[in-house]
Amino acid sequence: MPTRKGTSHQPDEGSSLSQERELVELASAGDQRAIGALYDIYVVPLYRFCLSKLSNETDAEDLTEEIFLKAITSIEKFTWRDTKRKRDDESSEFNPFRAWLFRIARNQIISTYRKRDTRNRIDVHYEDEPIWVADKAPGPEELTERKFLLEQAATAIEQLPESQRDVIQLRFMGDMNVSEVAALLGKEPGNVRVLQHKALKNLRTILAGEFDLQGVESQR
Amino acid sequence: MSMFKSSEFLDEESIQAIRLDESLDKLIIEGQSDIDSREDPELSELLAVGAVLRSTADDVTSRSSFKSFHMRSRAAILHATGTSDTSFEHAGVIGKLIRAVLPMRGSIISAVSASVATLAVILWINPGGSNGDTSIPVARAPEATASVSVQVVPSSFSGSTTDIPESVIENMSTSLVANESNLVEETRPILVGKESVEAIVIGTNYIFTSMAEGTPISVELLRELTDHLALLGADLRFSEQTSDMTAKGIQYQQAISAAMVALQTIQPEGQDSAASLMVAQVVAADSMHEALEVAQVEHGTLSAYGMMVARLASQVQGGSAISASQLSELLTFSDGISTNLRRHSNSVDLAIFRKYQGDVGSLIQTLESLDLGDEIILTKLKSAESDFVFVTREVLRAELVLRPN
Numbered sequence: 086m087p088t089r090k091g092t093s094h095q096p097d098e099g100s101s102l103s104q105e106r107e108l109v110e111l112a113s114a115g116d117q118r119a120i121g122a123l124y125d126i127y128v129v130p131l132y133r134f135c136l137s138k139l140s141n142e143t144d145a146e147d148l149t150e151e152i153f154l155k156a157i158t159s160i161e162k163f164t165w166r167d168t169k170r171k172r173d174d175e176s177s178e179f180n181p182f183r184a185w186l187f188r189i190a191r192n193q194i195i196s197t198y199r200k201r202d203t204r205n206r207i208d209v210h211y212e213d214e215p216i217w218v219a220d221k222a223p224g225p226e227e228l229t230e231r232k233f234l235l236e237q238a239a240t241a242i243e244q245l246p247e248s249q250r251d252v253i254q255l256r257f258m259g260d261m262n263v264s265e266v267a268a269l270l271g272k273e274p275g276n277v278r279v280l281q282h283k284a285l286k287n288l289r290t291i292l293a294g295e296f297d298l299q300g301v302e303s304q305r
Numbered sequence: 306m307s308m309f310k311s312s313e314f315l316d317e318e319s320i321q322a323i324r325l326d327e328s329l330d331k332l333i334i335e336g337q338s339d340i341d342s343r344e345d346p347e348l349s350e351l352l353a354v355g356a357v358l359r360s361t362a363d364d365v366t367s368r369s370s371f372k373s374f375h376m377r378s379r380a381a382i383l384h385a386t387g388t389s390d391t392s393f394e395h396a397g398v399i400g401k402l403i404r405a406v407l408p409m410r411g412s413i414i415s416a417v418s419a420s421v422a423t424l425a426v427i428l429w430i431n432p433g434g435s436n437g438d439t440s441i442p443v444a445r446a447p448e449a450t451a452s453v454s455v456q457v458v459p460s461s462f463s464g465s466t467t468d469i470p471e472s473v474i475e476n477m478s479t480s481l482v483a484n485e486s487n488l489v490e491e492t493r494p495i496l497v498g499k500e501s502v503e504a505i506v507i508g509t510n511y512i513f514t515s516m517a518e519g520t521p522i523s524v525e526l527l528r529e530l531t532d533h534l535a536l537l538g539a540d541l542r543f544s545e546q547t548s549d550m551t552a553k554g555i556q557y558q559q560a561i562s563a564a565m566v567a568l569q570t571i572q573p574e575g576q577d578s579a580a581s582l583m584v585a586q587v588v589a590a591d592s593m594h595e596a597l598e599v600a601q602v603e604h605g606t607l608s609a610y611g612m613m614v615a616r617l618a619s620q621v622q623g624g625s626a627i628s629a630s631q632l633s634e635l636l637t638f639s640d641g642i643s644t645n646l647r648r649h650s651n652s653v654d655l656a657i658f659r660k661y662q663g664d665v666g667s668l669i670q671t672l673e674s675l676d677l678g679d680e681i682i683l684t685k686l687k688s689a690e691s692d693f694v695f696v697t698r699e700v701l702r703a704e705l706v707l708r709p710n
């Protein structure tokens with residue numbers, strides 16, 4: 086399946102959308118290969134999104150699996166509608182399956198928050214701890230410097246107002262385009278873009294003290 | 306299509322937001338932006354922030370631990386959603402091999418297991434192959450039996466590792482041959498992992514045979530083997546606790562340990578192959594960890610661990626580059642065995658304690674000869690040192706009990 090360059094997880098828009106629709110239909114009929122292929126497409130954005138919300142790798146892993154399993158076991162309830170709908174946006178196509186999957190993800194995360202809150206009365210963002218808890222068995226690429234960058238970026242996102250944080254987490258961690266984010270949050274794409282713009286401005290201010298953004302830019 | 310055609314109706318902030326979004330899309334999809342920082346420094350800075358976020362997101366899922374999670378959870382999901390459909394288990398390269406030997410499955414797999422032990426020893430001693438032909442009878446799928454010419458040279462091990470081939474031969478032949486020859490019989494009542502255990506045994510043999518013949522291992526085979534290894538781990542992790550868990554744990558250890566040894570013999574060709582091999586090794590280590598959680602450590606598992614320690618020592622002596630992931634994987638394996646031994650200390654044989662004591666001691670000795678800068682590795686090394694103290698204490702205790710007054 087063709088994949089989105091740079092992320093390699095979101096299918097190319099257009100023709101790949103119809104391929105994904107076919108996968109969804111096959112998965113709905115119980116085709117194991119289609120289920121596996123859909124999981125391969127969505128495990129990365131789902132996991133990133135869960136991690137950005139839950140701040141703990143083990144919890145993010147468990148939840149990613151839970152969300153996908155929940156989606157697959159109720160996939161017959163999903164209907165692929167409005168593929169050609171572009172809302173008021175002509176720049177990006179709308180993937181109803183992704184929007185549906187991430188709606189399940191959001192609900193599961195909210196449910197997890199509630200459970201945690203009831204059980205422990207603990208702030209889910211672990212204010213006094215690193216945002217990303219280290220792996221049990223980290224690989225060699227996880228150098229101290231990189232960990233620092235991950236933690237700083239996550240800490241910065243946590244400081245954003247909720248509406249901006251949602252947009253950033255869905256857009257950058259969840260690999261969603263503006264149309265999909267808008268559909269999920271019940272906002273207009275134009276509003277989402279403005280929130281995204283404001284969020285990045287705020288992040289620039291927060292991160293300015295931590296990174297040489299000009300340096301980052303020049304490496305692109 | 307540009308969004309600017311309607312921009313006359315938008316305020317300045319909305320126009321900026323649209324421009325930013327278009328550039329971000331380009332950055333995300335193409336990995337680069339065409340914005341010149343001199344022309345639009347504001348937009349350029351915001352894109353730089355976007356690049357940091359994107360890089361953060363990519364880093365999170367480029368770790369080996371994530372790849373391992375991906376494979377494990379994929380197997381678990383297919384396991385949970387699957388019915389009696391065996392297309393996943395029998396679809397690929399290994400599936401073809403299994404189908405080819407279906408009519409004579411039991412005898413083939415027994416013979417295959419026996420040849421695995423022999424080939425493992427030969428390949429281990431002489432990973433590159435060289436002079437001196439020895440004809441080794443090998444059961445190969447799809448043929449019932451075949452013979453391959455394997456080149457053997459005297460052991461390249463020296464110094465502290467001179468005893469390795471002997472222990473390798475002794476342990477591999479007693480564990481892999483004796484235990485795996487019963488794999489098919491023993492796994493019959495256990496439906497969930499049976500297909501994967503068979504696939505792993507066949508795949509392991511195929512790797513050893515191919516390495517002996519100098520045939521490269523395909524990425525597809527590695528991925529398929531990884532799927533089956535992940536499936537065993539997922540089966541242990543997500544199954545309800547039943548009375549056959551210990552039996553499963555033992556059988557899975559046997560299959561996984563043989564696969565771990567086989568994977569170590571592979572010389573990857575190209576980036577895809579190297580990446581697939583790394584994922585297979587990480588998944589194998591993870592599944593082994595699960596198997597060690599449910600059953601006492603097997604002789605075959607200890608043999609595989611001993612061989613990996615010996616290989617590391619040989620690589621260090623030969624001046625080969627050692628990757629942090631290789632060290633990390635071995636130390637994690639060591640930790641899993643040690644935890645298992647502590648849990649079962651009352652029922653573990655003295656011989657097992659002694660074997661582990663020797664191997665973990667050798668591992669520590671090897672690692673201490675390296676200039677380790679990685680804090681994580683150093684922490685694990687300290688843990689291994691503590692394991693050595695523990696196991697030495699257990700050996701002494703057992704010897705005192707056994708010693709006549």
